[in-house]
Amino acid sequence: MKKLYIMVLCSFFSSSKGFGQTSTNGGIYVTADLVAARGDISGLWTWSEANIICNELVDNDFSDWRLPSKEELNFLYGLHSHGSGNFKGMAYWSSTDVSSGYKATQFFHNGNASSGSLGGKYSVRCVRNASKSAAPTVTSTPPANSSLKTRESEILYLLINKDVAKAGLNAWSHYQTYGKNEGRVWPNLTKTNTPVNNKTNAQLYLLINKDVAKAGLNAWNHYQVYGKNEGRIWPNLIIVSDNNPTNCGISSAMYLLLNNDVAEAGLNAWSHYQSYGKNEGRIWPGCSSTF
Numbered sequence: 385m386k387k388l389y390i391m392v393l394c395s396f397f398s399s400s401k402g403f404g405q406t407s408t409n410g411g412i413y414v415t416a417d418l419v420a421a422r423g424d425i426s427g428l429w430t431w432s433e434a435n436i437i438c439n440e441l442v443d444n445d446f447s448d449w450r451l452p453s454k455e456e457l458n459f460l461y462g463l464h465s466h467g468s469g470n471f472k473g474m475a476y477w478s479s480t481d482v483s484s485g486y487k488a489t490q491f492f493h494n495g496n497a498s499s500g501s502l503g504g505k506y507s508v509r510c511v512r513n514a515s516k517s518a519a520p521t522v523t524s525t526p527p528a529n530s531s532l533k534t535r536e537s538e539i540l541y542l543l544i545n546k547d548v549a550k551a552g553l554n555a556w557s558h559y560q561t562y563g564k565n566e567g568r569v570w571p572n573l574t575k576t577n578t579p580v581n582n583k584t585n586a587q588l589y590l591l592i593n594k595d596v597a598k599a600g601l602n603a604w605n606h607y608q609v610y611g612k613n614e615g616r617i618w619p620n621l622i623i624v625s626d627n628n629p630t631n632c633g634i635s636s637a638m639y640l641l642l643n644n645d646v647a648e649a650g651l652n653a654w655s656h657y658q659s660y661g662k663n664e665g666r667i668w669p670g671c672s673s674t675f
Contacts, residue, residue: 411512412469414459421449421510423470426615427534428505431487434477438510449510454480454488454497456511461495474507475500536573536617539592544571544637569634579607579618584667587642588619638669 411419425437434451441449452460457478464471473493480488482499489500492507500506533556541559542549545568548558559570573592579585586603590596593616596606607618636653640646643666646656657668 412463413514414456414463414511417513417515418452418456418459419512419514420452420460420463420469421512423509424472425508425510426617428474429477429508430505431477431500431502433533434506434508435479437508441510446512449512451477451479452509452511454478454490457488457490458497460509460511461490461492464492465495469509471509472507476507476509534573534617536592536619537571540571540573540588540619543591543641544634567633571634573617573619578620580620584642585619591641592619635669639666642667642669 411421414420421441425434425441429437438449438451441447457476460469460471460476463469471492473491475489475491475498477500478488478490482488485502486499487502489498489506490496491498538555541555541563545555545558545563548555548563559568563570581604589603589607589611593603593606593611596603596611607616611618631654639653639657639661643653643656643661646653646661657666662668
């Protein structure tokens with residue numbers, strides 16, 4: 385039975401458009417109409433989290449991503465069995481119901497279909513339809529309900545909001561219960577396919593990953609050799625041009641975080657940047673919650 389399955393897959397994929405090849409539709413062709421994102425979402429997620437992440441994902445300028453159905457997930461496994469797609473040998477979520485409280489999953493180390501409880505945590509690969517005619521959407525600031533919980537986002541939230549950290553509070557719980565109502569911004573740090581190596585991003589990477597900083601390692605080299613394989617996220621800080629900076633809560637907080645001397649002197653971030661910082665070559669972070 386297994387041999388027949390493989391033969392059918394080989395026959396299907398050999399006739400599929402661009403199977404395993406990078407598409408112009410935001411990812412990798414799985415079938416003529418199914419495109420998979422070029423990488424997994426970093427980490428393991430509950431089904432609800434996975435569903436939100438895919439629905440709100442903007443990758444390669446496309447925003448119509450979703451979780452694959454059980455059948456589509458099986459096609460993704462076929463891609464993996466052919467050595468394509470950069471999948472892990474883990475269980476992945478699908479959108480298909482199995483029973484109350486359970487969704488279909490599939491193990492990619494052996495292809496076995498299974499089911500997972502909604503509270504379980506599994507790998508996530510988003511997909512979209514290549515033929516979908518909706519125009520690509522590019523967003524600079526996600527909607528208010530698009531905050532994504534990642535290890536890096538939680539650390540950065542506590543670094544920015546020192547009062548929360550000092551009180552020993554959970555970053556995500558504080559933001560959901562108090563922070564967003566107080567006007568605080570959740571810094572979305574999610575996996576990117578185009579990490580940018582610059583001084584500011586490297587500085588943030590070391591602030592978030594204190595073990596790397598303590599070891600005296602180069603941030604970019606560590607991320608390239610170890611970090612991305614360990615599921616760490618490279619922070620792509622949005623930087624604005626000097627002739628159009630905008631002062632907002634998140635930008636001021638990030639400026640003080642990146643410029644410890646200014647913070648320790650108790651100076652106003654915006655005033656310092658306007659009077660000294662831009663002439664000293666310092667960077668003013670853009671007003672966005674996505675990095």
